[in-house]
Structures are given as structure tokens and as C-alpha cells.
Amino acid sequence: MSSSQFALRARGIGKQYNISDHTSTATTMAEAVVDRLRGRAPRDPKTLWALDDVSFDVEAGAAYGIIGRNGAGKSTLLKILSRITRPTRGEVEVRGRVGSLLEVGTGFHPELTGRENIFLNGAILGMRRSEIVRQFDAIVAFAETEAFLDVPVKRYSSGMYVRLAFAVAAHLEPDILIVDEVLAVGDAAFQKKCLGKMGDVTRQDGRTVLLVSHNLVAVTGLCSRGMLLDRGRLAAEGPIGDVAQHYLASLEQAGHVDLRNRADRSGNGRIRFSTWAVRGDGTDGPVLAGGGATISLGYESASTEELRDLHVSIAVHGALDDQLFHLSTATVGGDYASAPAAGTVQCRLPRVPLQPGRYRITVFATVQHDIADWVQHAGVMEVEAGDFFGNGRLPPADQGPMLVDHAWTLNGAVAP
Amino acid sequence: MPPQLSTIRPFTSRLLPDFGELWLYRELVWTFAARDLRLRYRQTVLGVLWVVLQPIIAAGVFTVVFGKIAKLDDGDGRYFLLAFAGYAGFQVFQSTLAKAGASLLANAPVLTKVYFPRLVLPLSGILSTLVDLGIALLVFGGIALLKGVSIGWPVLLFPLWVLLALLLGLGAGLIVAAWSVRFRDVQHVLPIVLQLLVYATPVGYATAKVPAAFQPYLALNPLTGLMDGIRWSLLGMQAPSVGAVVWLCIASTLAVLAGLVVFTRFEQDLADVI
Numbered sequence: 001m002s003s004s005q006f007a008l009r010a011r012g013i014g015k016q017y018n019i020s021d022h023t024s025t026a027t028t029m030a031e032a033v034v035d036r037l038r039g040r041a042p043r044d045p046k047t048l049w050a051l052d053d054v055s056f057d058v059e060a061g062a063a064y065g066i067i068g069r070n071g072a073g074k075s076t077l078l079k080i081l082s083r084i085t086r087p088t089r090g091e092v093e094v095r096g097r098v099g100s101l102l103e104v105g106t107g108f109h110p111e112l113t114g115r116e117n118i119f120l121n122g123a124i125l126g127m128r129r130s131e132i133v134r135q136f137d138a139i140v141a142f143a144e145t146e147a148f149l150d151v152p153v154k155r156y157s158s159g160m161y162v163r164l165a166f167a168v169a170a171h172l173e174p175d176i177l178i179v180d181e182v183l184a185v186g187d188a189a190f191q192k193k194c195l196g197k198m199g200d201v202t203r204q205d206g207r208t209v210l211l212v213s214h215n216l217v218a219v220t221g222l223c224s225r226g227m228l229l230d231r232g233r234l235a236a237e238g239p240i241g242d243v244a245q246h247y248l249a250s251l252e253q254a255g256h257v258d259l260r261n262r263a264d265r266s267g268n269g270r271i272r273f274s275t276w277a278v279r280g281d282g283t284d285g286p287v288l289a290g291g292g293a294t295i296s297l298g299y300e301s302a303s304t305e306e307l308r309d310l311h312v313s314i315a316v317h318g319a320l321d322d323q324l325f326h327l328s329t330a331t332v333g334g335d336y337a338s339a340p341a342a343g344t345v346q347c348r349l350p351r352v353p354l355q356p357g358r359y360r361i362t363v364f365a366t367v368q369h370d371i372a373d374w375v376q377h378a379g380v381m382e383v384e385a386g387d388f389f390g391n392g393r394l395p396p397a398d399q400g401p402m403l404v405d406h407a408w409t410l411n412g413a414v415a416p
Numbered sequence: 417m418p419p420q421l422s423t424i425r426p427f428t429s430r431l432l433p434d435f436g437e438l439w440l441y442r443e444l445v446w447t448f449a450a451r452d453l454r455l456r457y458r459q460t461v462l463g464v465l466w467v468v469l470q471p472i473i474a475a476g477v478f479t480v481v482f483g484k485i486a487k488l489d490d491g492d493g494r495y496f497l498l499a500f501a502g503y504a505g506f507q508v509f510q511s512t513l514a515k516a517g518a519s520l521l522a523n524a525p526v527l528t529k530v531y532f533p534r535l536v537l538p539l540s541g542i543l544s545t546l547v548d549l550g551i552a553l554l555v556f557g558g559i560a561l562l563k564g565v566s567i568g569w570p571v572l573l574f575p576l577w578v579l580l581a582l583l584l585g586l587g588a589g590l591i592v593a594a595w596s597v598r599f600r601d602v603q604h605v606l607p608i609v610l611q612l613l614v615y616a617t618p619v620g621y622a623t624a625k626v627p628a629a630f631q632p633y634l635a636l637n638p639l640t641g642l643m644d645g646i647r648w649s650l651l652g653m654q655a656p657s658v659g660a661v662v663w664l665c666i667a668s669t670l671a672v673l674a675g676l677v678v679f680t681r682f683e684q685d686l687a688d689v690i
Contacts, residue, residue, distance in 0.1 A: 017688065018688075026599070027598075027599065027600055028599050028600050028601040029595065029599040029601050029602055030601055055530060077527075080424065081424070082530070082531055083531035084427055084527075084528060084529070084530070084531050084687045085423060085685070085687040085688055086424070086425070086427055086684055086685065087424065087425075087426050088426055090426070091423055091424060091425045091426070092423065092424040093421065093422075093423050094418065094421070094423065095420075095421050097420070100529075100530065100531070102529045102530070103529045106526055106529045106530050107523075107525075107526045107530070109451065109455065111455055111458055112451070112454065112455070116451075116454065119447065120447060122446050122532055123447040124444070124447075124526060124532070125530060126530075126532070128443060129443050129447075179475070288468070289522065309589060313617060334499050395684055402530060
């Protein structure tokens with residue numbers, strides 16, 4: 001195969017969505033008829049370009065990463081490439097059969113058994129029956145669910161369910177495999193197995209893989225080239241390392257202290273995080289490795305009604321966006337049974353267990369168990385050199401970002 | 417074999433679906449059909465028994481209401497079979513329509529995650545309609561045998577009536593499927609329309625018993641020819657007029673063409689609307 005042969009070649013693709021709410025377009029036949037009878041012009045539609053003039057080539061046999069914040073257009077691009085929706089402009093030439101994996105377990109039915117779901121899901125994902133039969137044993141072995149093959153999947157644990165679903169997907173054999181975020185599920189060991197399987201797919205079988213993920217570690221580990229999308233436009237394209245650096249730089253530039261203007265957030269909006277701040281102990285002090293620090297999160301809500309069951313958590317990410325640890329009201333202290341409609345939540349770290357560096361913070365809240373607000377990369381926490389171990393020393397910077405308390409003995413005796 | 421080259425383009429103006437592509441996905445039609453059949457029998461207590469009881473109960477009600485109360489029964493002991501044949505035939509049309517019509521909304525989560533020709537879903541409903549028909553015909557055959565009804569050569573044309581009923585139901589169902597995604601009220605109005613149609617069609621009574629003044633209106637309904645054809649094939653009743661059969665054929669063809677055109681146009685931005 002010549003190295004210049006492409007698997008996908010996209011030219012100027014754009015996708016426009018109608019984002020009018022239901023007061024401005026007819027959503028019932030009755031409304032549509034009334035509108036027409038009154039000779040009313042189509043009520044002025046609001047539109048949004050979710051993707052705008054995106055062009056790129058993916059070489060056959062390559063693994064290609066697509067990164068960008070929430071709402072950057074990644075999912076729209078994948079939907080176009082997998083033919084679920086059509087572009088408004090532009091076109092894509094595709095060489096070979098495309099298999100897409102935008103979710104694990106698409107079409108799984110809880111009443112059907114594991115065996116039946118393998119055939120159903122495989123067929124929906126585009127496998128022929130003969131392929132599924134040939135791969136059946138491999139799928140079952142990969143999922144580690146032999147004993148439950150003839151049990152309805154509604155009786156599966158969520159871990160088993162995900163493993164079975166991923167196992168089917170992992171045995172798809174299209175020329176081009178499109179994968180979205182699905183690695184975010186399952187336990188760590190299984191994720192690793194899946195990543196390994198995807199690596200095999202490109203290295204040994206010469207298939208093309210397109211991977212979209214927030215997990216920069218996975219994307220940079222697996223892909224050689226990639227693109228960065230920002231608000232529907234192509235912000236960078238090329239070797240994956242460069243693209244990832246571009247992404248990280250763009251996150252830092254943004255600063256994100258006032259969170260009110262962040263559009264790339266999810267949740268039902270019952271509350272919104274409005275401000276973000278971190279400060280070390282002492283007046284205006286920096287955050288020091290081993291020093292105390294306080295993360296403050298201001299929140300607001302549209303109504304003045306008191307909040308019930310407020311849960312807040314913070315995720316801390318390292319240089320490659322790999323999550324380092326999780327701080328949660330569910331684990332420490334307990335969720336708040338009631339809370340005022342607006343206020344400030346503070347999380348105190350008595351001894352910051354991090355090497356000097358820049359760390360990204362994601363904030364998350366639920367109210368009455370529904371996701372209320374979720375802002376990825378709400379801000380950056382700078383950590384400066386400090387005295388974590390009480391002796392002024394720190395491990396070499398390339399030995400990992402975390403600092404952990406520990407002690408040594410030799411033949412049972414502590415060193416003098 | 418070199419990988420096939422294809423192009424993803426913006427909306428096209430094609431009128432009819434890509435049947436070549438549909439053929440590639442024929443196994444998926446079967447898979448969805450098998451899923452629906454399995455689920456139907458797994459989730460009900462009565463299971464298959466329900467499929468047997470349904471036409472018997474419906475035909476029984478028609479026999480009492482039209483045959484005895486409205487006194488349309490000639491007393492030749494075949495009224496129940498007449499109603500049964502009518503109901504079974506109407507069911508082929510109605511069940512195809514209802515299943516095709518609901519197929520997109522019922523599978524919305526799959527439609528936004530995977531691509532396959534969307535026509536696969538409405539088509540997959542046909543299998544369970546035919547299974548129901550098969551079971552109903554066994555029951556019908558049993559009763560006909562007991563009553564000593566002799567079945568003649570017109571029975572050979574029975575598959576034709578089934579085909580026409582399927583086409584008519586599928587055509588209407590495709591339009592309903594497309595519209596019900598866009599307009600939420602379609603799925604609420606449909607049962608009412610179908611309910612009216614049961615009475616506006618000679619399902620529970622024979623066409624010949626309708627007063628002459630209403631006959632021209634009845635002839636407008638293509639299902640009238642269908643009912644007559646089925647009763648001719650299964651019970652040796654009076655054959656439908658040539659005009660009625662021609663109208664039924666034209667209506668079925670038009671319905672399926674219109675359905676395919678509406679569906680093909682709509683399918684392209686389905687995932688953005690559903």
C-alpha cells in the first residue's frame with residue numbers, strides 16, 4: 001500500500017443546525033397546518049454552524065486523533081463521517097467500509113440474552129452474520145462473560161454489560177473504524193485492554209482508526225496525527241504531539257476565572273458555577289507543594305429556591321490531561337442535604353500532594369442527583385516548589401506528578 | 417479487492433431509496449425482525465396464545481354486533497368466518513402501517529448512533545405481521561374445515577391480496593414514520609383514523625349488504641376491493657369487480673411510491689430532527 005493513499009479526504013465540510021426553540025417552528029401537524037392556512041412565512045429560524053470549512057486527509061492505516069473542548073464540533077464531525085447526518089456543505093471521499101462506535105452497546109436490549117445481543121449489536125454495527133459467527137468465541141472470551149451468555153443482559157452488572165458491549169465493537173473489522181469517547185467507560189484494566197486492541201487494529205491489520213477523546217493520554221498514545229477543533233473550525237492539524245500542545249496552550253490562555261461566560265458546559269443548569277479561585281495559605285500566597293491550599297467555587301442559580309441534595313466534586317488533571325485525583329463531597333464530609341440558591345463552596349487541601357507544575361481543574365455538581373453543571377477545565381492551578389516531606393527535598397520532576405507520604409526501613413529498622 | 421470508494425455529500429435530490437445499498441443490509445432487516453418477534457413472545461404471559469385469541473375475539477365481536485344485532489347474518493353459518501377473514505386481511509394492512517409508522521421513533525437511540533439505510537426499520541416489521549397472519553390462517557383453516565367450507569382455486573390468488581395489503585400498509589406507514597418524527601401529534605391521531613377506517617371498510621360486514629346509496633363511497637376505499645378479494649379467495653364468496661381490483665392495485669402502487677419518496681427525502685436529515 002503506498003503511503004500516500006488516503007482513507008478519508010474531507011474538503012470544506014460544514015454543518016449548520018437549526019437551533020430555534022419550539023416556539024418558532026411548528027412541532028405538531030396542527031401547528032404546521034394552521035401556519036400554512038394563515039400564510040405565515042416560516043418563522044425566522046436561528047442557525048448555528050457546528051462545523052465550518054473543515055478539510056483534512058487521513059492516510060490509510062493511520063490512527064488519527066480528534067481533540068477539542070465540549071461543543072467544538074467533534075461529535076458532529078464523527079456523525080458526518082459515519083453517515084448518521086449529512087454535511088450542509090463540502091464533501092468527504094471515503095475509501096473502504098466504515099464502522100462507527102459512537103456509543104457502546106448501541107441497540108442492546110435488556111430483555112435479550114448476552115448471546116442474542118451479540119448478534120443484534122454486531123448486525124447494527126454493520127457486521128455480517130457469518131462474521132459474527134466466526135468471531136463469536138473471541139468476543140465472548142474478550143468480554144469474560146462466558147458464564148452469562150444465556151442470561152438476559154438486564155441481570156448483568158454494569159461492568160459486565162460494558163465489557164460485552166465493547167467486546168462486540170472491538171471485533172468489528174471495517175476498513176475505517178470511528179471511535180468516540182467510549183474508552184471513558186469500564187474499569188482501568190479493561191480500558192487498557194481496549195486500547196491495546198485498538199493499537200493492534202492499526203499496527204497489525206492496517207486499518208484506519210479515528211479516535212475522539214478527552215483523554216489526551218489515550219489519543220497521543222495511539223495516534224500519530226490529529227486535529228484540534230475549536231468552535232467548529234480547524235484550529236490545528238498535523239503530528240499529534242503538536243496538536244496536543246496547541247490544545248493545552250489554548251486551555252491555559254483562556255484563564256477561566258469567571259465561569260459565567262463558559263458555553264462549553266453540560267448539565268441541566270439548576271446551578272451554574274460562576275467563579276473559580278485557588279489560593280495557598282497566607283496572604284495572596286502561591287500554592288506550594290506540601291502547603292495548604294483552598295479551592296473556592298462560587299455558584300448561582302436562576303431561582304431563589306433552596307437547593308436539595310447538592311453534590312460538588314473537583315477533578316485534578318495533569319500535563320497530558322490525565323486525571324490525577326478526585327475531590328468530592330460524596331467521599332469526604334457528605335453531600336449537602338440543603339443549600340442556599342447561591343453561595344461559595346470551598347475545598348481545603350491541607351497538604352497539596354503535587355509536584356511543581358500546572359494542573360487543570362474540572363468542576364462538577366449535581367442537585368437532587370441530576371447533573372446540574374459540569375465545566376471541564378474550569379481553571380488552572382499553579383503549584384510552586386515547597387517542602388512536602390519536611391526536609392526541603394522533592395523527587396526529580398520526571399518521576400510523576402504526585403507526592404505521596406512514605407517511610408523506609410532496612411531489615412526492620414528505621415534509618416538513623 | 418480494493419476498498420470501495422464512496423463520497424459523503426450534502427442533501428441529494430434523489431427520489432427513491434438506494435435499493436442496491438438496501439440489499440447489502442438485508443441481514444439487518446432480518447435481525448430487527450427476529451428481535452421484535454423474540455421480544456413480543458418473551459414479554460407477554462399469553463405469548464403465542466394472544467396472537468390466536470386476538471382475531472377470534474375480534475371476529476366474535478363483529479359477528480355479534482353486525483351479524484346478530486344489525487341482523488346482517490344470512491343464517492348460512494358462515495358469518496364468523498366472513499368476519500374472521502375480513503379482520504385477518506385488515507390486520508395485514510393495519511399492522512404493517514402501525515409497525516412501520518412507529519419504527520423510527522421506537523428506535524431513535526440507534527438512529528442517532530449508527531448508520532444503516534433507514535428503510536431497514538419499517539421493512540423489518542413486515543415479518544411479524546406475516547407470522548401473525550400465518551397463525552390466523554391456521555385457526556381459520558381449522559374452523560373452515562369444521563364448518564365444511566370447500567376451498568377452490570381462488571385461494572391461489574390469496575398471496576396477491578396479502579401483497580397488496582402489505583404495499584398499501586407500508587406506503588402509508590412510511591409517511592406516518594417520517595411525519596411522526598417531525599410532528600408529535602401524528603402518533604396520537606393515527607389510532608383514531610385507523611379506528612374509523614375499520615368501520616368505513618367492510619371488515620365486519622359483507623360489501624353486498626351495504627345499501628346502494630353508500631356503495632359509490634365504499635368503492636372509493638381501496639380496502640373494499642381487498643376485503644372482497646380475500647373473501648373470494650378464502651370463502652368462495654362473490655368475486656370483486658375488475659374495477660375494484662384495478663383500483664386496489666393502483667392505490668397500493670401509488671401508496672408505496674409516495675411512501676418511498678416522502679421517506680427518502682426525510683431520511684437525510686432524520687438524525688438532526690429526531
